[in-house]
Amino acid sequence: MKFIKRITISAMLLSLGACGSSNNNSPITTDAIDPAYQGIWLANDKGLAIKIGERTVENYMFTSDFCFLTEDADEVETRDLERYVSIESSGSLYWFAGYGPREMSASGFELISTSALPNACETNLIALEGQDGYQENPEQTFSIFSQIFEEYYMDFDLQNVDWTGLKQTYSVGITQDSTNLDLMIAMDAMIKPLRDAHTSITSEFGTVSYNNKQVLTERLIEEFANTEGLPYPIPGEIVTEAMLENLQAFISDSIELQKTLILDYADDASSVIFRADGDVFWFVNEGIGYLHIGKMIDYHPDNEDADDLQNDTNELASLDQILDEALSDLQNVDGLILDIRTNNGGHEFISLAIANRFTDGNVLAYTKKHGKTSPEVEVYLMPRGEVRYTGPIALLVSASTVSAAETFALSMSELDNVVLIGEATQGAFSDIMNWELPQGFDLGLSSEYYYSANGSWLEGQGVPVDIDTSFFSIDEREQEYDAGIEAAIDWFKQ
Structure with a gap:
């Protein structure tokens, strides 16, 4: 995200x-x-x-x-x-x-x-909870929700959504006597067809959001359902505590296996260096380097007494320290496998800071609009840091590569020394526009536009790959190999 x-x-x-x-x-x-x-x-x-x-x-x-x-x-x-x-x-x-x-x-x-x-x-200044004059008004809250999306959501045509029709359908059931649950059900039904990982509703009942493509955990849930003879999606009313425990164990074991399949490519376990709570790790084997970057956020804990500028400065410094160490170890490899297949995103400035370590010149990475009427802004990669790597790079991506990890992939795709391997990414580029609503609702929605250097808008499609491979398929698990890494090794040999 x-x-x-x-x-x-x-x-x-x-x-x-x-x-x-x-x-x-x-x-x-x-x-x-x-x-x-x-x-x-x-x-x-x-x-x-x-x-x-x-x-x-x-x-x-x-x-x-x-x-x-x-x-x-x-x-x-x-x-x-x-x-x-x-x-x-x-x-x-x-x-x-x-x-x-x-x-x-x-x-x-x-x-x-x-x-x-x-x-x-x-x-028409509306009081929020805790402000003078605050009153609950379900009809008004629904109207506010609808108008926010109507005016600021990036593009309903992306998923062929008739927002006006949805508003008419679900407004009928909202009255002054409607409960927060009634509102949540109506709002949920309206955002579901958007299939947008950056659109969400949070309330006392939890958070709802829907991906455009299955991410790894969702794929594993479907596999579990098929194995157990259950319908998918699994209806909440049939879920038991034992079933939930078995599902959680299956997901946990599968994710651990996915990591194990990667680590099996290391010469030995002691040669793998882990940083950032295990979200970043790297090793070298037979002249090929491997660098896993699992997040674009949380490289330094936020200080509640500091502001964003200070916290971001601290985070960048911690990231730079890790990158200096990793790229120093990987400096002399013949080729580098860079793996962001399970990177769920984070901060755009973090993804740019990482991408800048892989270029020797200024390169147009993408352009960006902050909204429907905003001008396009060009975003460039620029050499940064004392330690960089500009040799052959195989960038592994998947449908579980999301958000700021996708802008990283978009940036890297503009470099001549980089090939993308795996699956097209999720297709959720926009920053999240956050709103606080009355009655304890918080909204997040996509309102921005990212374009590739050649002008392509890839929202909903994802960054395409140069070499298609599966990601953690059943065959890979049974045969104990990683298709993305194997494809990268083959590419380096060409």
Whole structure:
């Protein structure tokens, strides 16, 4: 999953306050915010409005008819703002928080100066839980949910979804007497046909989301159902505690076997180096290197007292330390197998930081739009780090390669020394647009566009491969081999 951790002003102020705390009980005084920042700023494709006063900041999320005050902070100084936004030479406000440190960041987005808040924020400000005036209103909550998707979802035509028709169908069953469960059932039914791994609904009942293609765990569940003579999907009403335990054991054992099949290609177990809680590991055998990268996130634990900029800086430093070690060990191999088949994604800036270790020149990786009306931004790979590898690379991918791991695959596919082997990736590129709704609902939806260097939009399709192979098939398990690694070795021999 591709995470954008939109910084909260309150957390930012707490982190800065902690740095300068003392036992002095004198009243806090702040300097006025730089006038260049003051005013109202809009990012229409993000549904975001920011109102900056002399010492105050208010953040709003809005649609055509509804608006929420999501952040309200006072005693704010210029230095606080500059931890997550900056004034550009064009006069726009650039939001970079959550996209990585400025020296190694993904593309943030711009907000444009305007004279007034959106009309909905002036005339129909909806109170969220914990705010004054909050009331539960199921019909209104359903309307907000529907309009958010209607205005910000990237493309209903991708899966031939008639959103207007779905809204008409399910709105009939929502009344002022509807429960949160009624709302959850209706919302769930509406997002299911989107088959979008980056679209989700979270509530007191849990989180629902639907993949475009089966990932490994889903494939294993289907295999279990077939073996046990069960229907698939397995109906919840027939699931027993014993069945669930057996299923969990089957999945766990299978995933462990998949890793074992890889490690069998090492000369011996002691030659394998593990880092990042085992999500990164590498070895060399007979002149061929293998590097497994299992995530694009969590290379350093977040500090709750720090802001996004500091946490991202720490994460990048930890990643760089691992990459320096790994690529130093792999520097002299004749070919490198780079495996991201089970990488579920994370941060785009992490995927770019890794990809930059495999190029000697600037290369257009992809272009990106932050929303329907946003301009396209070109994203380049640029040589980074003292230790890089630019020899032959076989990049292993699968349908379980998702999100930021897919932007990594998209980037790497532009390098002449790289061949992609396996299955087309999941096809979930967009960053996640997050919304808090009344009645305890949180939404995530895809609202952005990623295009390959030649202009192809691969959302829903995934990054294609050069050499098709299976991934952890039943035959591979029975014959104890890894088809992707075997194909990579054959390619190196050509």
